[in-house]
Amino acid sequence: MKRVKRRYLALQLDSEGLPSEKEFMDAVWGAVSKLYGEVGASLTGLALINFEAERKVVVVRTSLVTLDMVRASLASITSLAGVDASVHVLAVSGTIKALVRKL
Amino acid sequence: MTRAFADLHLRVNPKDQHAAQRLITKASKLGYRTISIPFTYPVKEEDAAKLKKMCSEAELDFVTRADVKPRNENELTSFLRKFRRKFEVICVVCDSKEVARQAAKDRRVDLLNFPSLDYHKRFFDRAEAELASNSLAALEIDVKLLLALEGPARIRLLSSLRREAAIAKEFDVPLVVSSGASEERFMRMPKDMASLTYLFGLNEASALKTVSANVIAIVERNREKLSERFVAPGISIVKEGTDP
Numbered sequence: 078m079k080r081v082k083r084r085y086l087a088l089q090l091d092s093e094g095l096p097s098e099k100e101f102m103d104a105v106w107g108a109v110s111k112l113y114g115e116v117g118a119s120l121t122g123l124a125l126i127n128f129e130a131e132r133k134v135v136v137v138r139t140s141l142v143t144l145d146m147v148r149a150s151l152a153s154i155t156s157l158a159g160v161d162a163s164v165h166v167l168a169v170s171g172t173i174k175a176l177v178r179k180l
Numbered sequence: 181m182t183r184a185f186a187d188l189h190l191r192v193n194p195k196d197q198h199a200a201q202r203l204i205t206k207a208s209k210l211g212y213r214t215i216s217i218p219f220t221y222p223v224k225e226e227d228a229a230k231l232k233k234m235c236s237e238a239e240l241d242f243v244t245r246a247d248v249k250p251r252n253e254n255e256l257t258s259f260l261r262k263f264r265r266k267f268e269v270i271c272v273v274c275d276s277k278e279v280a281r282q283a284a285k286d287r288r289v290d291l292l293n294f295p296s297l298d299y300h301k302r303f304f305d306r307a308e309a310e311l312a313s314n315s316l317a318a319l320e321i322d323v324k325l326l327l328a329l330e331g332p333a334r335i336r337l338l339s340s341l342r343r344e345a346a347i348a349k350e351f352d353v354p355l356v357v358s359s360g361a362s363e364e365r366f367m368r369m370p371k372d373m374a375s376l377t378y379l380f381g382l383n384e385a386s387a388l389k390t391v392s393a394n395v396i397a398i399v400e401r402n403r404e405k406l407s408e409r410f411v412a413p414g415i416s417i418v419k420e421g422t423d424p
Contacts, residue, residue, distance in 0.1 A: 149375045152372040153327060
């Protein structure tokens with residue numbers, strides 16, 4: 078089986094409040110499935126890697142082939158846990174080590 | 181060389197200094213280098229000067245832009261005659277086919293904006309694109325609607341945008357993507373804004389151009405035209421001699 082190439086995204090949460098990990102991932106899944114449907118969302122292989130509440134920096138993982146879909150979906154988020162918010166992509170990398178170096 | 185990003189459509193009342201300041205600060209934080217807040221006429225020079233000062237404090241380049249929503253051809257040409265040389269960018273908000281066609285063929289127009297959600301009132305078809313291509317006008321798309329709408333309305337909008345983007349590509353009409361934001365929550369980082377264009381069929385290279393090269397090209401071209409040294413496209417005064 079061919080190895081799945083992945084990409085790690087460092088995200089900055091821009092909101093008044095601080096959502097929980099679950100609320101954040103619900104919003105991401107919601108945005109992806111709204112734009113690409115449940116089949117599309119299932120292809121992304123999205124996973125939460127790290128949630129740094131203090132700096133509001135989150136790291137998520139997705140497959141390389143669906144990176145564009147995930148980026149567009151993240152940009153379309155306008156609220157997190159009922160509070161106005163936006164999610165900015167700070168960096169994208171193939172490994173967590175390189176991602177941390179970019180931040 | 182780092183790419184310079186621009187957002188030419190921050191929709192805030194230029195007289196509302198506090199709101200303008202908030203959006204300018206946010207734009208600077210998000211990584212933009214050039215921004216514009218559109219004016220509607222009559223324009224007060226002092227408002228423009230204040231905005232320019234705010235932008236220079238935030239290390240941003242401020243572009244003067246006028247938005248016009250004419251009712252007919254005559255109103256458009258009269259506006260252009262009066263205001264073309266006062267603004268660096270002119271955008272025509274096309275609400276009728278007559279205005280859309282005239283705007284697309286007039287070389288003094290830089291941006292064509294179609295705000296309507298109604299498929300029948302978006303006049304960017306092949307004929308419009310051909311005219312726009314000859315007159316170097318660009319098609320402006322505001323991403324705010326993509327963020328604010330949901331469900332069937334967004335589906336219809338995406339369908340229209342996909343069709344328009346394909347026509348623009350076929351006729352080499354540059355696309356310009358702007359935020360159209362009146363609040364900070366609708367502002368996105370330039371690359372995030374570009375990534376929203378994937379939704380209507382653009383690839384990464386063209387998406388990035390819509391928030392950088394395409395916009396900067398319009399601003400630079402017009403600044404050159406408005407400079408005192410400009411004679412004609414490609415000809416400018418480099419040195420003035422004196423009589424012996």
